[in-house]
Amino acid sequence: MAATATPLRDGERPNIASAAVRFPAVRDYDQVDREIGGTLGPSLGWFAALGIAILCMLVGASAWVYQIREGLGVAGFQPPVMWAVYITTFVFWVGIGHAGTLISAILYLFRAGFRTSIYRVSEAMTVFAVMTAGLFPILHLGRPWKFFYLIPYPNWRLIWPNPKSPLVWDVFAILTYLTISSTFLYVGLIPDIAILRDREKNPIRKAIYAQLALGWRNSDREWRHFTRAYLFLAAFATPLVLSVHSVVSFDFAMALTPGWHATIFPPYFVAGAIFSGIGMVFTIVIPLRKFFHLEHYITLNDLDAAAKLCLFTSTVVGLAYVTEFQIAWMSGNRFEIDYFWNRVFGQWAWAAWIMLICNCVLPLSLWSQKLRRNPTWLFMLSLTINLGMWFERFVIIVPSLAHEFEPWQWGTYRPTFIDYSILLGSFGWFFMWFLLFIRQLPVMAMSEIKEIIPPRMRFAHAGLEHDLTEGTVYPDDTGAPH
Amino acid sequence: MTQDTTTSGVKRREFLKVLGASSAAIAAVGCSEPTGKLIPYLVSPDETVPGVSTYYATTCRECSAACGMIAETRDGRAIKLEGNPEHPLNHGALCARGQSALQGLYNPDRLRVPMVNEGGTWKPITWDDAVARLAQALGGARGKGGVFINQHESGSFPRFLDGWLAGYGFEPHLSVDFEADSAAIEANRRTYGVAWPALSFSDAKLIISFGADFLDGWGASVPQQLDFADARAKLDGAPRFVYVGPRRSLTGLNADEWIACKPGSELAIANAFAGKGSIQQAATESGVDAAQLQRIASEIGASKPVLALSGVGGADALEVALAVAAINQAGGAVGATIKPAQAITSFDGMTTTAELLGQVERMRAGQVGIAFVRGTDPAHYLPRAIKFAEAFAKVPVRVSFSSYPDETTELCNLVIPDLHALESWGDAAPIRGTISLQQPAMDPVYPTIKGGTADFLIAVAKKDAALASRYSVDSYRTWLIAAFPGGAPALATALPHGIANGSMGGAAAAAARPAAPATITVQPKGTGEGDFFLITYPSPLLGAGRGANKPWLQELPDPVTKICWSSWVEIHPETAERLGIDRGDFLDVKTSNGTIRAPAFPYLGVHKDAIAIPSGQGHRSQAKLAPFEPKHHDASQVQWGYGRYARDVGVNVFDVLPASTNAAGGFAWTVTKASISKTGDNRILPSTEGSARQHGRGIAQAMNASDLTNPPRPEEKEVLPGDASHEFLPGLRSPVAADAQGELGAPTAQDQGTHKGLYDPNDPRGMTRRRWAMTIDLARCTGCSACVTACYAENNIPTVGAYWQVASIWAESRPGLNIERGREMNWIRLERYFEGNLDGKFGVDFETRFVPMLCQHCGNAPCEPVCPVYATYHSPDGLNVQVYNRCVGTRYCSNNCPYKVRYFNWFGYGEADRKQYAFPEPLNWQLNPDVTVRGKGVMEKCSFCVQRIREAENRAALEHRDLVPNEFTTACAQACPSRAITWGDAADPNWTVAQLAHDRRAYHVFEELNTYTAVVYLKKVNHPAAGAPAPRA
């Protein structure tokens, strides 16, 4: 699927943005099956992590049950701040969801080779992030048991949802995105599942894999259909990357509220989404490659390339911030001016500055190649990016509402332990699914990697068989175990 | 919402409960819950149709003024109180306190049975047992002296009472109104020969008030406010209003000019104005600029007739009042603005605080054998210095006729709960030559209470051989009918109007009463140690404490400070800054009599050398509380401390006051000095105020009276940046309204006649013709907040400030917590914006603008398009509708509402099984059956009283007619004692609102947002002193 590898001259680093990527330390298909297949199956540490995730999820779940029973008042809402942590977290997770499709679909169409090793992870991340985000629109309702009013279905009331409302657009956007991205993930998995099915000894797991593999036989005919389908899905998912978060941004842009009512929001939100998504990819991939010893699959080259993308989106986001202030300043509209002044010097200044520093200042370090190729630094940076992006949404939502048109109703906001528990629960929920995923399904597209590694035939002739067993070290070898 | 009632022995009231329960609904209920039982009447009462209201004219007893009320009853239960339009005193208006009488009637902590205190434990007894016990006690007490302390009321009950007391050889009762201004009454007596002459503000050229808060409860507030608003609304030739005093009360905030004098220096100023003293001396004493005083003095001379009023709280109140009377006489007021001929007799026969203190001394001396208390609570409002409890304890027999478990009742040993005024017969004499009738609007809420105090006294007298003959009547009602001029037939014709001519001789008898011994202790100005004068004043809402057990009044923000469910200390920002005191810092206020602790509220309107604390809060109880669960309230359990809503809210300022009176024997509120110290802890005040400044957003606009006659000045219509200002046509131009209303919606429609709207052409009452709209005249609005309470009463709005209405787990719990979080539910709120004096310096005058803010029912409403489920939409008659049962609670509408007038049910305030339930039995009896009680998770807001619109339409349909212009109006407009609110159909020129909407002063709030609001504000009109700058819009 990704283009085939081309031999490189010694000492030259491959142009990783192009298709020319290679895993010199990976020698044959068997090694791929062994190493990547080896990440499957439970382990003690995994159980521990899963336990913690489930615990966090349960905390959130019980908080939600309590909130439903008692009323939204248990959360920290203080009118006029009617939206707060829940919607913030909702937008946060939707944003996270975007990197996955970007990497797996857009970069695929652009033939960016470095996606090969990380796209499976980020795509799974996308699906689970959207699953998490999807909870919040229901969770923040005053009467969640009536959520179905939002869904258009024939009913005896003869009423339909309001097509003018951005929240209804949200419902469609999120559901569409969930459907497409999960389909995309699943289709990409089929050949790998087939491999697992064939390797699996345990009859039950084998049966399940067999179901999921949809009877994949690896025939040419199947591959032909498969590649076409995959290409089609990629093309189909690409516009979603832009549309979904644009729709989410309409929740704000369509409102009158100063600080929300801005035409720049759609591109601004999409850039922010991709930015935060890449951040989350780092947060997940870097520990992953360490624990599973996959350094020679997810090479520093790949991280380097992703970091460049991260740097780019960071600057886009920064530009958006500046533009917002500039528009407010030039509008001469006193509501806007008051609000943006209040944003950086008012009661919520600290949040605004966290946002600016984490999203615009710290990522500038990625101009340095040394830091781009330093996993530890990237990991720490990714954490601050996640924090910064969460606060970006917080700064957009809470201070705007707290400082609206009517001075008499200016207010503030103090979250309660319920807000925190549900925030925590959302992370628990996300990582629960993710942990379940990485031990049941391959975290990398085995079949795609097999395409890139040198064909066996190259070594199979001329009696160089032994090279394989002893292992050859290439001069431009990156990230391979020595 | 369930309707389970036992099939056996269901009484009529039970049935009513069922009916009420079935109509007062929960939005969150599904459609297929068990339907329950239908319990019919045994015998259906005459003249009532189930589901249709019956109206009874009666008299308000919440203060001494005795306004006329119409009690609306539905299926046998009073659900709403409105002013009686025929009544000569209040002409249909009613204040917040009057409307809250309902919550006294349905108070969950009302005493339900007679009780006797034996060895410190209270035990319920039967009515007859109580009669027997009192009769026996009286036998023993004869000759030992008996004191009857009664809440002052005019009418014939005082006469009846004195007669009864005389029967046992006791002297006449004490008729106490602690909040009344005895000094003014005494001065009036001496000057005009009547206790309270009628005041005419509209005839005055200049109004000058020396601390007389005639909008806060001084005198007869409602008629005064009506007349004041009329005067100010004259626009051309309206009187200027100057307020002299150390603290700017609500009345003061309505003044054009404030002379911020030192406490106690009013006398010097009054004398100067009366020409009895020099301006210079006044200036030095009061710390006011001599030039300003000179200007006012000359203004007084120039503008006749003047209306000068005095209501200072100092010990020299009488002297000030007399000096002010001199100003009036010089200013040609008598006969013009002060009309002794049409005297208000509500205050006749009132005894002074001094007389009360005299009796307390007699008790202390053990000269009193039996004491009765009814409707008043001296143990709460008499300063601790007097040690009332100690003196009272010396009386062997202490009988209380209180309906509520107040502090005095707790000290008694026999309690016979009185019937509420809405359950009993009576009369009042508000104006000379008129009788205001009081009739029961419903059966007693608690049948265990067999009759009112009067009925009880009659029953007791029957036990006495000597008196039995004199009290042959079976009940007080019979006694009244006999006393009524013209007897039963005349009464029958008068009752529907609630008012009759003539007199029942009550007032006369009371006036003829020999004065009781009085203890007059006039304290010198500023006794005690401390850097600050301690200004105390009766809260305009809670009075000296009477209102504290009514959640409506607790939840209603103070008109001046906008704080509720709390006490506070007002301190000038300049002083606060000097002492490093922030808003909400708890201060220890120390006088020579004690210390109280309350949060600080920096307030521009208080003298920099003074602090001010209102009375009314701080109901506490020494008695131990049995464990008490607000959700499941045990009827037999008594909540000492004036009930659950009053207990432990704020502090009682009387704890630190000395026992001081003025020369007239009235209580002296402002005599002592105090020192303040920070305690270190700070709390967010339970206040509804966000920012007290408009930040130039043109919400409350004003103009100068002089400009009304000139051509419009540019700043008169100051446009905000980006403002496209429209020539006004209420909402009908709006795209959305046009859409909802079909072609008729568009003003340019050629085919106005032919109908293209959403509705059927055959329907003669097609809604599409209508555009319900409202005008609010800021020149009339005084900020009294009566409209807010009216809205609570009409629309089943829950109060959310009680200390238990919070989350169950790990939640703080204190009164007003939900208010601190901005979760109040007031559909209509009074915004109070300060103009001028931005840096809060003392001595710089400032202006106050009150804006009633409610749903603007935008023709182009921002909230409508964002609702995902059409829970809010635009109705064809121009309403912005909220459909509770469709709402899922995304709260997006509130985010998008520029006016922030949407309120969310954070808890199950309306669900009886929830801890946060706002209507504990029997408060829920008051719920309006026509309005859905909202469940949790639902957005709600002002509906323009859509239930009243529908009701009127139904009535019109039943009578096969069209709506008559001004046929009905909303609750707020009906209640408004200033007549500032006008409501109606703006699309029909015959409605008053349609004409007012095109007034020169008309403007929309945030017009530049193109919301096409249906609420039109008329600019406030200022009357600045000559040469003062024009206010900014």
Next chain:
Amino acid sequence: MNKFTNSRSFDSHPIAMTKRRQWTAIPGLLALAIGAVMLSAYSGASSSQHGSPVQPIAFPHTVHVQKLGMNCLYCHNAANKSMDPGLPAVSTCIGCHNMIGPQRPASDLGPARTSAEIQKLYKFADVAGMGAGMGANAKPIPWVRIHKLPEYVHFPHTRHINAGVTCQTCHGQIQKMDRVYQYATLNMGWCVSCHVNGYSPKEGLEAAGYADQPTSATLAAAPGGSAAPVALATGERKKARYDCANCHY
């Protein structure tokens, strides 16, 4: 080397493959089933229609309305002037029944018999015997409620009666019911459809079962019809308002 590297070896079992393909239908069907269940659960199909509880007294509308021709408004006397139709007080029953005792002679209403129901009534009303008034221990009759709208719906009976909507249009032909049951679904869609499509008094009479002689005379006799001020000759459909705030506030 090993079979993974050339998976072609699987080509030898085509049948097995097709079987596997069939299994793959299972998840899809499962999803469909769940969807269907959800939809039916939320479609509001659940309604208390046809509910017919046993009443403490088996009051025969058949006799009172059908045979004796009493007007609905005689007992439900508020229906044409209030939101609330009104429920007859026990005294209303006794008003006639203290003359009409349990001992029923033979008449066009049936052969001579002892009416157990009237005896029950006497027990509730604490009536000693014929001619005697209600006693001190009279108890109201705990009728079981049949028609109930959710409390957030405000249904003005007066508007409908005065628009010529006969009682039977919504309540069914009560005069023919031995035991009253809920005739209509009382779902919102049911209300709205009538408000939108309109209603003609003619239909009202048909619904009432009095359509045979649609003259104003018989209309006067028609239960609930008496107050209808509308001309009946035309079958013209009268539409009504149907925006939310007419009933929900």
